[in-house]
Amino acid sequence: MVQYNPARSQAYFPGDSPAYSAARFDASFAALSDATRRGILEQLGRADASITDLAEKFQMTLTGMKKHVGILERVGLVTTEKVGRVRICRLGESQLEEEAAWLANYRQLWDARFDELDKVVEELKLKEMSDGHT
Amino acid sequence: MVQYNPARSQAYFPGDSPAYSAARFDASFAALSDATRRGILEQLGRADASITDLAEKFQMTLTGMKKHVGILERVGLVTTEKVGRVRICRLGESQLEEEAAWLANYRQLWDARFDELDKVVEELKLKEMSDGHT
DNA sequence: TTTATACTGAACCACATGGTTCAGTATAAT
DNA sequence: ATTATACTGAACCATGTGGTTCAGTATAAA
Numbered sequence: 001m002v003q004y005n006p007a008r009s010q011a012y013f014p015g016d017s018p019a020y021s022a023a024r025f026d027a028s029f030a031a032l033s034d035a036t037r038r039g040i041l042e043q044l045g046r047a048d049a050s051i052t053d054l055a056e057k058f059q060m061t062l063t064g065m066k067k068h069v070g071i072l073e074r075v076g077l078v079t080t081e082k083v084g085r086v087r088i089c090r091l092g093e094s095q096l097e098e099e100a101a102w103l104a105n106y107r108q109l110w111d112a113r114f115d116e117l118d119k120v121v122e123e124l125k126l127k128e129m130s131d132g133h134t
Numbered sequence: 135m136v137q138y139n140p141a142r143s144q145a146y147f148p149g150d151s152p153a154y155s156a157a158r159f160d161a162s163f164a165a166l167s168d169a170t171r172r173g174i175l176e177q178l179g180r181a182d183a184s185i186t187d188l189a190e191k192f193q194m195t196l197t198g199m200k201k202h203v204g205i206l207e208r209v210g211l212v213t214t215e216k217v218g219r220v221r222i223c224r225l226g227e228s229q230l231e232e233e234a235a236w237l238a239n240y241r242q243l244w245d246a247r248f249d250e251l252d253k254v255v256e257e258l259k260l261k262e263m264s265d266g267h268t
Numbered sequence: 269t270t271t272a273t274a275c276t277g278a279a280c281c282a283c284a285t286g287g288t289t290c291a292g293t294a295t296a297a298t
Numbered sequence: 299a300t301t302a303t304a305c306t307g308a309a310c311c312a313t314g315t316g317g318t319t320c321a322g323t324a325t326a327a328a
Contacts (some may be wrong), residue, residue, distance in 0.1 A: 022169035022172075025167075026168065029164075029166040030163075030164070030285095032163040033161075033163035033164035034286085035159070038159065041240065045243040050304080050305090051304075052303085052305080060286095061287080062304075062306085063288075063289085064286070066306070067287080068286085071285095082305085084295060084304090085294060085295040085296070085304045086303090086305080087304080087306095091244055095244050096241060103233060103234045106179075106229075107229050107231075107234065110179065110225055110229050112179075168316085170316090184274080184275090185274075186273085195317080195318065195319085197275090197276075197317085197318075197319085198317055198318070200275075200276070201315090202316085218274090218324090218325060219275065219325040220273090220274060221274080
C-alpha cells in the first residue's frame with residue numbers, strides 16, 4: 001500500500017531512520033493483524049511445525065495454511081525449509097525490533113503531546129485564579 | 135477477522151490476559167498497517183487538525199481522509215469533536231499499551247526459543263567431541 | 269439572504285485478502 | 299511397482315480496503 005508521500009523531506013515518523021521503510025511496516029503490521037498468524041507465531045515459539053501440523057491445529061486446508069506461512073515468511077517472521085516432502089516452519093530472524101521501536105516512539109510522542117496539554121490546562125487554571133475569583 | 139479458535143482453553147498468545155482480544159488486535163494492527171494512517175498519527179502528535187487539514191497534507195479527498203480518521207477512531211487512536219462545521223481530530227486515549235506488550239512478549243518468546251536452540255547446538259557439539267574425534 | 273466552507277453519506281471502482289477446491293508433483297512407505 | 303502422504307499452484311469466491319465522485323446538509327461569512 002506504500003503511498004503517503006506528503007512532499008516533506010522528513011520520514012514516516014519523527015525519529016525515523018532510513019532503515020524504517022513504510023512498505024516494510026505496512027507488511028509486518030498487516031502480517032500481525034490476523035489472529036491466525038499471531039497464533040502460528042505462538043505455535044512456532046513452542047516448537048517447529050510442518051504445514052500439515054499447523055493446518056490441523058488451525059483447522060484449515062494445507063493451501064490456506066501455506067498462504068499464511070508465506071505471508072509470515074515474506075516479512076521475516078518465519079523461515080521454512082523443505083526436508084523430503086515436508087516443509088518445516090520455524091520462527092524467522094525478525095524479532096520485530098523496528099516495529100517495537102516504532103510503538104515505543106509513538107508512546108513517547110503521545111506522552112509529550114499530553115504533557116503539553118496538561119501544561120496548557122495548568123496555565124489556564126493559574127490564569128483563572130489570578131483573573132476571576134480574586 | 136476474529137476466527138482462530140483452535141479449541142484450546144489457552145488464549146491467543148502465551149501470557150495473554152483476558153483483556154487481550156483477538157478482534158482488538160486485528161483492528162489495531164490493521165490500523166497501523168497503512169502508512170497514511172501512521173502519518174496521521176504523527177501529524178496529530180504535533181498538533182490537532184481538521185479533516186480538511188489532514189486531507190490537504192496527505193493529498194486526498196475529504197471523504198477519503200474521513201474514512202482513515204474513522205478507522206483510527208474505532209481503535210481509539212484518535213478522537214474527534216465537531217466544533218461548528220469543522221471536525222477537530224486529536225490523538226485518542228490509546229497509547230498502544232497492549233500492542234506494545236504483545237510485541238515485547240513475542241520478543242521474549244523469540245529469545246527463549248533461540249536460547250533453547252543454542253543449548254541443543256551446544257549439546258551436539260559436546261557429544262561430537264566425546265564421540266567422534268577422540 | 270445569499271454564498272462559501274466543511275463535512276457527510278451513498279455508491280461505485282479496482283484490487284487485496286482469506287479462504288476454498290481441484291488437479292497436479294515429489295517423496296516415502298509397502 | 300503401487301499406494302499413500304505432503305505439499306504446491308491455479309483458479310475461483312465472498313468480502314474488505316483504499317480510494318474516488320456526486321449529491322447532499324449544516325454552519326459561517328458577507
